[in-house]
Every structure is written in structure tokens, then in C-alpha cells.
Amino acid sequence: MARDFTPPMTDLNTTPLIDVMLVLLIIFMIAAPVMTHRIPLPTPSDGPAAQTVRKLIEVSVVDGQPQYRLDDQPVGLRALNAEFSAWAAMGNSQPTVQLFAAEDVRFEDVAVLLASGRRAGVRQIGLAP
Numbered sequence: 001m002a003r004d005f006t007p008p009m010t011d012l013n014t015t016p017l018i019d020v021m022l023v024l025l026i027i028f029m030i031a032a033p034v035m036t037h038r039i040p041l042p043t044p045s046d047g048p049a050a051q052t053v054r055k056l057i058e059v060s061v062v063d064g065q066p067q068y069r070l071d072d073q074p075v076g077l078r079a080l081n082a083e084f085s086a087w088a089a090m091g092n093s094q095p096t097v098q099l100f101a102a103e104d105v106r107f108e109d110v111a112v113l114l115a116s117g118r119r120a121g122v123r124q125i126g127l128a129p
Contacts, residue, residue, distance in 0.1 A: 001024055009045075009125075028097045036070045053093075053095035053096070054095060054096050054097075054098060055070065055071060055083075055087075055096070055097045055098070056072075056098050056100060056128065057069070057070055057080065057097065057098070057100070057113065058072075058097045058100045058101075059099065059100070059101045059102065059103055059105050059109060059113065060100075060101075060102040060105065061102065061104045061106075061111060062089045066105060066106075066109040068080055068113075070083065072083075073125060078111075080113065080116070081116055081120065084116060084120035084121075085120045085121075087120075087122050088121030088122050089121075093121050093122060094122060094123055095124075096124045097117060097122055097124060097125040097126070098127070098128035099113055099114065099125065099126065099127050099128060100128040101127070102126075110127075
């Protein structure tokens with residue numbers, strides 16, 4: 001009895017690869033128009049530059065206590081809260097408030113300022129780089 005020897009199959013089955021490629025092609029054809037849709041976001045350059053007023057609050061630590069400066073003038077926390085209320089009363093012409101904290105300032109001190117500004121009604125308050 002003679003046995004027939006058949007060599008092992010060495011061809012790669014490309015059908016699953018082609019199926020995956022076609023599915024990816026369809027997904028990208030559907031997703032491409034969605035990715036080009038743009039949503040307009042307001043930026044500081046949208047409004048007139050002359051009306052943009054910026055206030056800088058600096059926080060540092062001296063002898064373990066937070067010290068506050070508003071536009072390079074030393075102020076207390078109560079005075080800052082009064083300023084927040086005054087700015088909130090300005091309505092749409094509120095200044096943009098930037099908060100700069102030194103590296104040794106505790107996060108709680110910064111969070112207190114951000115929260116009191118939001119509570120007073122200041123709309124544009126954030127951290128300065």
C-alpha cells in the first residue's frame with residue numbers, strides 16, 4: 001500500500017483580514033464627516049480688546065499664612081470677597097479674574113478663593129499659568 005503524502009497548507013487565509021479592513025473602511029467613511037464638524041467656542045479674542053479688564057490675584061505663603069495681592073496691592077480675604085461681590089454686580093462687563101498661586105500654597109487656600117468668587121457670581125475666574 002502506497003500512501004499519498006500531501007504537504008501542509010502554507011497559505012494564509014486572508015478572508016478575515018479583508019473583512020476587518022472593509023468594516024474599518026465603513027467606520028471611517030461614516031466618522032470622517034462627523035470629525036470635521038466644528039463647534040464655535042468663545043475665545044478672549046472674540047470680544048473687543050479695549051473692554052477686557054483683567055484682574056490678577058496672587059497667593060503666597062508667609063509664616064504659614066496665606067497672603068493675597070490684587071493687582072500687586074496687598075489685600076485681605078474679606079476685601080477680596082467684597083471685590084468679588086462688586087465685580088459680580090457689574091453684570092456682563094465683569095473683569096476676567098486670574099488666580100496665580102505660588103508653589104508652596106496649599107490647595108485648600110486656592111479652592112477657598114475659587115469657591116468664594118463663584119459664590120459671589122464672578123463668571124470668569126480661573127488659574128493663571
